[in-house]
Amino acid sequence: MAGPVLCWQRSAWMWARRTRPLVPGVSRLHVSSRLLSKEHYKVLVLGGGSGGITMSSRMKRKVGAENVAVVEPSEMHYYQPLWTLVGAGAKKVQISGRPTASVVPSGVTWIKSPVQEIDPDRNTVRTGDGKQISYQYLIVALGLQLHYEKIKGLPEAFKYPGIGSNYSLQTVNKTWEALQNFKEGNALFSFPNTPVKCAGAPQKIMYLSDAYLRKTGKRSKANIIYNTSLPVLFGVKKYADCLWEIVKNRDLQVNLRHELVEVRADRREAVFTKLDSPGETVVYEYEMLHVTPPMGPPEVLKGNPLADQAGWLDVDKDVLQHKRYPNVFGIGDCTNVPTSKTAAAVAAQSAVLDRTISRVMRDILPDKKYDGYTSCPLVTSYNTVILAEFDYNGQPLETFPIDQGKESRIMYHMKANLMPHLYWHGLLNAAGYGPWKTTGAQGHIPRRVSNLSKVH
Numbered sequence: 001m002a003g004p005v006l007c008w009q010r011s012a013w014m015w016a017r018r019t020r021p022l023v024p025g026v027s028r029l030h031v032s033s034r035l036l037s038k039e040h041y042k043v044l045v046l047g048g049g050s051g052g053i054t055m056s057s058r059m060k061r062k063v064g065a066e067n068v069a070v071v072e073p074s075e076m077h078y079y080q081p082l083w084t085l086v087g088a089g090a091k092k093v094q095i096s097g098r099p100t101a102s103v104v105p106s107g108v109t110w111i112k113s114p115v116q117e118i119d120p121d122r123n124t125v126r127t128g129d130g131k132q133i134s135y136q137y138l139i140v141a142l143g144l145q146l147h148y149e150k151i152k153g154l155p156e157a158f159k160y161p162g163i164g165s166n167y168s169l170q171t172v173n174k175t176w177e178a179l180q181n182f183k184e185g186n187a188l189f190s191f192p193n194t195p196v197k198c199a200g201a202p203q204k205i206m207y208l209s210d211a212y213l214r215k216t217g218k219r220s221k222a223n224i225i226y227n228t229s230l231p232v233l234f235g236v237k238k239y240a241d242c243l244w245e246i247v248k249n250r251d252l253q254v255n256l257r258h259e260l261v262e263v264r265a266d267r268r269e270a271v272f273t274k275l276d277s278p279g280e281t282v283v284y285e286y287e288m289l290h291v292t293p294p295m296g297p298p299e300v301l302k303g304n305p306l307a308d309q310a311g312w313l314d315v316d317k318d319v320l321q322h323k324r325y326p327n328v329f330g331i332g333d334c335t336n337v338p339t340s341k342t343a344a345a346v347a348a349q350s351a352v353l354d355r356t357i358s359r360v361m362r363d364i365l366p367d368k369k370y371d372g373y374t375s376c377p378l379v380t381s382y383n384t385v386i387l388a389e390f391d392y393n394g395q396p397l398e399t400f401p402i403d404q405g406k407e408s409r410i411m412y413h414m415k416a417n418l419m420p421h422l423y424w425h426g427l428l429n430a431a432g433y434g435p436w437k438t439t440g441a442q443g444h445i446p447r448r449v450s451n452l453s454k455v456h
């Protein structure tokens, strides 16, 4: 992706697009939090995943560690992109995680509790352990929620063999077990009728499963079927065309507009509705089923003034500042920016958001615009990847001087071995490896910084 796949790729190759200087703004933003609570931070970050830790590192540099806190209940931090390879037995799940304590930047306060309530009119949040914390600036990085329970029969079905899901830590190894135990029959892969993170992941595991079954001599006994709710195989035509070729050449069956609604694990049956023929369902027997669950915004945002109608954090897609609360910002999967939700997008967004916050803190206009850069390394076998990188308009934004629409061994190496390293040592540390600061940004935007009526 125009350096999308993880802007960190761009970093690695020191490729970055230049941003134009902006016209200094004059709007004034006076943020004076009411100190209703005992704890107060200049910058409070909600969520300690990819976006939250990245922004904590950046904010530590900006305002000093003692002025930054991150609220995150989980003991462990995971590099989720590796789970695609874990589900196919190419990596061990253990190497995808590190203790949260080791990734929270030193000196930054880690509040180990879930956020339970956000009150943007009072600039406060309440955590699960009853603390009220006030902030001057808030960065929301809460990720998204998985909803296995929205499929009838789940999550109980995961107790049965033959079913797995790369989307959660608890079920990713079950994918690998199902693949290893495959004897003969249908290998089914689903894609839900909701926004998802890494929209390529539901089909990457299909290509890997195909490769595994070929390697082990079982492919002739398998029908590999990808049932997707989408009307397309992939959202960007250039890459979709390449994927259709692969699907055809490898005898993979693709059924568009099919949504998984029920799993009868005791009978190894999966029920799909045909979205273009309301009321019509199809039942598939399976030997192996990979479930990509429905996904939605974090519970704590639902009904909150920070959320849009669908429940996602309502930010300006150019500068990542909240549309109504100028001291609130968002990054990553929890936002409503209309791009594919990936860690690559987080990397691109972090550079823009860093700049936006710096400017807002100085009462001047944001001058960088996020172009929607996102990236998806489409793993097509145990040694090949198509590196899709694109922007808000679905236009390819490729980093490398090769045709990224072709399967590449080098790109596989990058996905499997280099990117995890760049994630832990570059992105999370906001290492300032040059390009981190500029990727995913373009131009300046003549936009008012604040809506003072909402700031206290």
Ligand SMILES: Cc1cc2nc3c(=O)[nH]c(=O)nc-3n(C[C@H](O)[C@H](O)[C@H](O)COP(=O)(O)OP(=O)(O)OC[C@H]3O[C@@H](n4cnc5c(N)ncnc54)[C@H](O)[C@@H]3O)c2cc1C
Pocket (backbone or CB within 6 Å): 005, 006, 046, 047, 048, 049, 050, 051, 052, 071, 072, 073, 074, 079, 080, 081, 082, 083, 084, 113, 114, 115, 116, 141, 142, 143, 144, 166, 167, 168, 197, 198, 201, 298, 300, 331, 332, 333, 334, 341, 342, 343, 344, 345, 346, 375, 376, 377
């Ligand atoms: C199988 C799979 C494959 C993927 N492949 C790729 C890939 O190849 N390339 C790529 O770029 N991306 C990929 N991704 C997507 C990528 O991992 C996410 O887009 C990225 O992690 C988003 O970062 P985030 O900070 O928005 O959310 P997350 O990293 O998910 O972090 C959200 C954090 O918020 C915390 N949280 C939740 N609720 C609360 C609460 N109430 N209070 C406090 N904290 C809370 C969570 O514990 C979590 O730590 C993949 C994801 C999966 C699952």
